[in-house]
Amino acid sequence: MSKTLPTYFISHGGGPWPWVPPMREFFAPLEQSLKQMIADHGERPKAILMISGHWEEDEVAIMGAAKPPMLYDYSGFPPHTYEITYDAPGAPEIAARTLDLLKGAGIKAHIDPTRGFDHGLFAPMEVMYPQADMPIFQVSMLKSYDPADHLAIGRALKPLRDEGIMIIGSGLSFHNLRLPRGVGKDPSAAFDAWLYDAMNAEPEARRQAVLNWETAPAARICHEEEDHLVPLFVALGAAENEPAERIYHHTSEMTGITVSNYKFG
Structure with a gap:
């Protein structure tokens, strides 16, 4: 790999x-954005490290399987979605390297x-990789959700960017499934505007914004839990000291919810 890779925060959409x-039709704008993200990235990474909003532990856990199984962590979807396979290989050697970085x-x-x-x-x-041929592994969040601790996890992982590893945070910039349809329109727009300003602030101001994210407009309406x-x-x-670029910005005609994805570096 000839360059330091950027990192990303993306929306992973809803369920399967x-x-x-x-x-898939509803999420067509997201699909286009994710495909464009990979196309714009250019040089193929060695592997992907993903932090998903669906895995949290008391201490950081790192997926180590050479061939990870499937985890159908959703409910109420058609029967065939519980037979999905995504047969990408794991990355046990890079997982071991990740463990060393975190412990270090x-x-x-x-x-x-x-x-x-x-x-x-x-x-x-x-x-992004429908051929399922990209080595990929996950790193868990902490159950505490503490912003400072998760910034520190990111700092520890930074050297992987020079080793051909693409780091992706997979979540949603708005995630409150309990709100009735339409109620999230104004809160999501307000929080999204704050997020844009925060991500494009100078590094120290951006750090402080993240550490104090709960003070953002409609923060706890948009993220009742911040997973x-x-x-x-x-x-x-x-x-953390590199520029941000918003690479996806969408307001749903159906729900009114506004969401964004970001690239760092």
Whole structure:
């Protein structure tokens, strides 16, 4: 790999959407963005490290399987979506390198040899690399959701960017599924505007914004729990002094919800 790779924060959409035609149509703008992201990236990475909003542990866990199984962590979808396979290889050697980096930074971590791909990974990867030939592994969030701890995790992972590893935080910039349709329109727009300003601030101001994200407009309306925002903190931590670029910005005609994806570096 000839360059330091950027990091990303992406929306992974809803459940197994690429395998459900009406959902795939709904998420067509996201699909186009994810495909464009890979096309714009250019040089093929050696592997992908993904932090999904669907995996959290008491201490950082790293997927270590050479051939990870599937984890159908959703409910209420058609029967065929519980038979989906995304047969990408794992990356156990890079997982071991990741463990060394985290421990070297004083962060407690361990290899999980049995963890499977959750839909925060396999849904966007089906769109980005449908051939399922890209080595990929996941790193968990912490159950604490602490922004400072997740920025630190990102900092520890930064050297991987020079080793051909693409770091992706997979979540959603708006994630409150309990709100009635239409109610999230104004809160999501307000939070999205704050997020844009925060991500494009100078590095120290951006760090402070992330550390105090709960003070953002409509923060707790948009993220009743911040599990889907935390992957952003890791992606940013791995490129915290580098510029941000919003690479996806969409307001749904059906729900009124506004969401954004970002590239760092």
